Amino acid sequence: MLARRVVAALLLWLSCCVSALWRYYINSQDYSIFSTRSSIKLEYEGNSFVSWKIPESCKVENNTSPKTTLHCKRAGIHTIEPIARNQEVERHLTVDNSYICYLWYFTVVDVYYNLSQIVTIWVYDPESASTEELIRTAKKPSLRRLLQLKPDCHHMGV
Numbered sequence: 001m002l003a004r005r006v007v008a009a010l011l012l013w014l015s016c017c018v019s020a021l022w023r024y025y026i027n028s029q030d031y032s033i034f035s036t037r038s039s040i041k042l043e044y045e046g047n048s049f050v051s052w053k054i055p056e057s058c059k060v061e062n063n064t065s066p067k068t069t070l071h072c073k074r075a076g077i078h079t080i081e082p083i084a085r086n087q088e089v090e091r092h093l094t095v096d097n098s099y100i101c102y103l104w105y106f107t108v109v110d111v112y113y114n115l116s117q118i119v120t121i122w123v124y125d126p127e128s129a130s131t132e133e134l135i136r137t138a139k140k141p142s143l144r145r146l147l148q149l150k151p152d153c154h155h156m157g158v
Helices: 002-017 143-155
Strands: 021-025 040-045 049-053 058-060 067-072 075-083 091-095 105-110 115-123
Touching: 040 075, 067 075
Parallel strands: none
Antiparallel strands: 021 040, 040 067, 049 075, 058 067, 075 091, 105 115
16 A cells, blocks of 8 residues: 555656656658758657747747757757756757768669579658658659659650
């Protein structure tokens, strides 16, 4: 009986006094440079969220949503902070002026009847990639990727 009361008191204390979790990330698992091109996802988990405090050089899609997307048009160190009913810690996010916008990977298919291999090289933009491209299971380019390639292929005679 006493153990239940202790656990209940501990849970009550934790629910009112412990900070919630918040994080930021981008679409690609292998690409960790936040750039002026990046769509940076912001997520806050907890009940005390009010809004996001961001610098003027950045914009969020929905300032009062615990899950939103951040875009920073200037490179530099930006202070991001969730405004919540309990105390939260601000974080300093470094945004680079990176011109690296494409990632790549390759797949290999063994062709046993003639002992050869088919090697496919996938080049994609993590900002506009399909889920299959991001997890490296795509069987064909996404429609978005084909639309991006069309102007380039047109100049190559395709």
